[in-house]
Amino acid sequence: MIERKVVLITGGAGYIGSHTTLVLLRAGYKVLVLDNLSNSSYLSLKRVSKMTGTAPSFVHGDVRDRRLLDNLFRLNKVDSVIHFAGLKAVGESVNDPLSYYSNNTAGTVTLCQAMAAAGVCSLIFSSSATVYGNGATVPINEEQMADYPTNPYGRSKRMIEQILFDLARSNDKWSIGVLRYFNPVGAHESGLIGEDPLGVPNNLLPYLAQVALGKMPELPIFGDDYETHDGTGVRDYIHVMDLAEGHLSALTALETRSGVNIWNLGTGKGYSVLEVVQAFEAANGCNVPYRIVGRRPGDIAVCYADPSKAARELGWHAKLDLTTMMRDTWRWQTLNPNGYRD
16 A cells, blocks of 8 residues: 655635645645634535545644754654745835744744654745736746835745755755745635635735625725726635646656745736626626725836746646636635635
8 A cells, every 4th residue: 555645734724725625635645734714714624534435633732832843853754845934915014024023034944943843845835926026027937036025015926935945955855845826716616615804804815805794894995096807906816726737747756856946826817806797797697896095015016927937837727717716716716605604
């Protein structure tokens, strides 16, 4: 009998983490989740267990806790790590940068120290298109690092990437995948797991869905004076299930790759905020009132991916279109009006 490989997923109870846990379990991996549940729910993993018939192992704890990590690696034969744990709101990072450098940057250093001590050298890091800053030319490829990120969230991710490059240069045993996400949206088609932000949503789709449900009075659109076709910001929206599949492809690729490997995960298409609102209304037959307000600090005008490197090297490409993203978002929201807190 072939022994199944064990993957530690930090932040595995969160939005992208829970969908990736689902995909890995279905692919035959054993999954060990570490999550402090500060902005996630254990219920997501219970639902993943129900959907797959297999329960991931779970450790309640913080990625910055070195003693906990050392014990975790001692008790479990971990083959690879997928690192999601961290904070991710651009606006919040501007107001509270130290939390982002503590959770994201310092947390990753602690994790890598524990991995090195345990001899685990296969890592996939959850990065972001925000590392490209404001100077990249669209579509953005992996070589474009012309500008420094415009906010502490992006800067924390950029710092981590540099740390990982230095780590790989220091020891050729490391195999590292850096996945630069564009804008994850949607939910599993069952509506059982999805994005469940605490408090007022920071991202467009969960806020939009809550407005459509009547939980919020209107959608604020931050700026209509950008140099885009309708004045609103343009982004590359990718379905969370496509994103989860990208992690599976990267995990397989790292078995034969060393050093740091960077891949964009996006669709290669940009949609404006107003286009997303219209697509949501058309897909779901509902009305979304909105109001134009001032720009947010740290936002840029246009950002969408050149995903050709991931297609070439991973055999991966996004399959689910914008209409599917809108329908799956709405299904999750209507089935779970209070998220995991019902």
